[in-house]
Amino acid sequence: MFGRRVSLDAAQPALQPGGPTSQPKGQATPAAPTPRATAERAPESGAKPTGRAAPYYTLKKELLAALIEAIDVAQLTAMNVEDARAEIRIIAGEIMATRKIAVSAVEQGELIEDLCNDVLGYGPLEPLLARDDIADIMVNGCDPIYIEVGGRVQQTDIRFRDNDQLLNVCQRIVSQVGRRVDESSPICDARLPDGSRVNVIVPPLAVDGPTLTIRKFKKDKLRLEQLVQFGAISPEGATILEIIGRVRCNVLISGGTGSGKTTLLNCLTGFVDPGERIVTCEDSAELQLQQPHVVRLETRPPSVEGTGEITMRDLVKNCLRMRPERIIVGEVRGPEAFDLLQAMNTGHDGSMGTLHANTPREALSRIESMITMGGFSLPAKTIRQIMVSSVDVIIQAARLRDGSRRITHITEVLGMEGDVPITQDLFVYDIIGEDADGRIIGQHRSTGIGRPKFAERARYFGEEARLSDALAAAKVGDT
Secondary structure (H helix, E strand, C coil): CCCCCCCCCCCCCCCCCCCCCCCCCCCCCCCCCCCCCCCCCCCCCCCCCCCCCEEEEEHHHHHHHCCCCCCCHHHCCCCCHHHHHHHHHHHHHHHHHHHHCCHHHHHHHHHHHHHHHHCCCCHHHHHHHHCCCCCEEECCCCCEEEEECCEEEECCCCCCCCCCHHHHHHHHHHHCCCCCCCCCCCCEECCCCCCCCCEEEECCCCCCCEEEHHHHHHCCCCCHHHHHHHCCCCCHHHHHHHHHHHCCCCEEEEEECCCCCHHHHHHHCCCCCCCEEEEEEEEECCCCCCCEEEEECCCECCCCCCCCCCCCHHHHHHHHHCCCCCEEEECCCCCCHHHHHHCCCCCCCCCCEEEEEECCCHHHHHHHHHHCCCCCCCCCCHHHHHHHHCEEEEEEECCCCCCCEEEEEEEEEEEEECCCEEEEEEEEEEEEEEEECCCCCEEEECCCCCCCCCHHHHHHCCHHHHHHCCCCCCCCCCC
């Protein structure tokens, strides 16, 4: 089907694991074309074991070169993935049979699957991307790959063959969303087809080789009730969050890296009325909204000539011309903070965004700093007045030292007292101690505020009674 470019020469020397290769002595092995092929790196002297012996990688490299020569890539790209994999399995099997490669049936199956991953997928990353229990994949050059499972970072026995093969995978990923990464543009944010977030930084900025970081998204989107099961929030706290989402409060979700901000934002958007028009703005589109009327916008980096850049601020400003009912910014990190506050304060109730901060009060300080660094010549008091009139609730997420994730604060923004913004905590997480296995023990509780500032808004939406009941029950609730 592919139209082989070369015949399979039965007279070639047989490839044996650990034995002589099909290349004459002194002649280099043909390099696999890029970016079509990537392979795991053979263990080097002094390196940690990778779970497979060096002959496996040598054999795989030879088979990959032979496979690339035997297929018609033009026809390959025109096929769907499953058909292409089936044809590659057939051709790889013929190559192995012709060259009389002596391996067991299990090893042959592993080799062929690895070759399919190298030609059609992301090489050594494929088995990791298929696992739903992994939160992050961290590739630091061609060293062994690290993953995060259950909040803990672990080293795997998987590695790339060399930095060139890793760079090929990086280029393949970013090219799928119309971006590029090379020496002239060494930093890039992208996404995988399933929405997983990808960051790539390559030499000369990355000294030890290309560095690839993937924040994986679960195939099944988490819901608020699942966060309750995981202990991230109590049932009463979840009810409060649900009401906040329903009654169109303007919300900022703050927290550190990997604290679960985007997951929580996805959960909150689950309570948006299906009839509302939502416009999202992100650096790389990763939000997974389930409403039918959603417009997704994504920033664009500059071209090779340094032109054509579309910033987050450009997107947020354009949102105001798109008749949105809610504006959701994936991450606020610059002067777009001012435009988001303006939108929140001019009839777009229920808008949301995330930002990096350690506490709710620090989140307000961060917003003020972002606006100031954006070149706005406004008095500090004016900026704070805009903030407190725009933001209703700040939700703080945290990743604790045992790897667990908790919602630690639900905080209202009340107003100004002099030049100082005033906030009040409605709901907090108290750490009590830890168990014998080092897991944090704590409890969520209400601070005793019986009637929050947004209670009037809740009454308008018919949620006042539920809000009061949840706050009363949370005084003694724990997780």
